[in-house]
Amino acid sequence: MEDLIIQIVLQGLLLQYPAWRIYKRAGLNPTLSLTVLIPGVGMLIAGLILAVSKWQVSLGGN
Template identity: 50%
Template sequence: MSQFGVLQWLVAATIFFVVPFWRIHKRAGFKPELALFALVPGGVLILLLVIAFVDWPVLTEKKVLTEKKE
């Protein structure tokens, strides 16, 4: 595989993994830089587990705001 082929795979991995995880983490209230773990082997699985099982800061903030209104 040539160097150009490796570069193509890196760009493809960035587009298909890092960009969506970046947006998901940003909307959920996490640091978007965590999405760079998607480039590490096994990083996608770790990111999915974090998204699935950790309390989202956005939801806890929203809950606090709704409790203050009542």
């Protein structure tokens, strides 16, 4: 059981940084990326938020 919890936490933390960057570049609040830390359905929720949100992306530069 402890191994499963450690694995879930590590996967969440490894996915946290890229999700933070994606939300930031999409013009959304990056704290929404904390949804990836929800065990089991976190990535699904994060993906749904990105899929249905209006992205405010600039086409030039960074």
